[in-house]
Amino acid sequence: MSVNFVFDSSLDDTTKRLCHEYWSYVSPSDYIAHLELLCYDHNTETDVLFATLAKCQVYLDDVHCEYCGRPYPLDVPADIPHARRLNSWFCEGCISFSGGQFVLGR
Numbered sequence: 001m002s003v004n005f006v007f008d009s010s011l012d013d014t015t016k017r018l019c020h021e022y023w024s025y026v027s028p029s030d031y032i033a034h035l036e037l038l039c040y041d042h043n044t045e046t047d048v049l050f051a052t053l054a055k056c057q058v059y060l061d062d063v064h065c066e067y068c069g070r071p072y073p074l075d076v077p078a079d080i081p082h083a084r085r086l087n088s089w090f091c092e093g094c095i096s097f098s099g100g101q102f103v104l105g106r
């Protein structure tokens with residue numbers, strides 16, 4: 001799996017490891033259990049977990065905008081199989097720039 005991380009500069013190594021563990025999840029079947037286990041392992045709460053994850057932007061490095069080459073930004077791990085199924089993808093910036101000529105997820 002090829003996922004790139006861009007971390008907020010305030011995050012320490014422990015927090016970065018938490019982000020990596022969160023994004024190592026690929027099966028869509030038991031997301032909630034995955035979250036609970038992460039919170040348990042890191043002795044944290046779900047809302048703190050998501051506040052932390054918000055400081056970590058994640059990109060798929062094998063799916064790029066066909067127009068500008070920007071990597072696909074991920075919100076949740078379940079986006080990964082969805083993005084891989086796309087034949088082509090245009091980022092939001094290019095879609096609005098094109099005035100709707102580019103279509104998302106053709």
Ligand SMILES: [Zn+2]
Nearest residue numbers: 065068091094
């Ligand atoms: Zn683009």
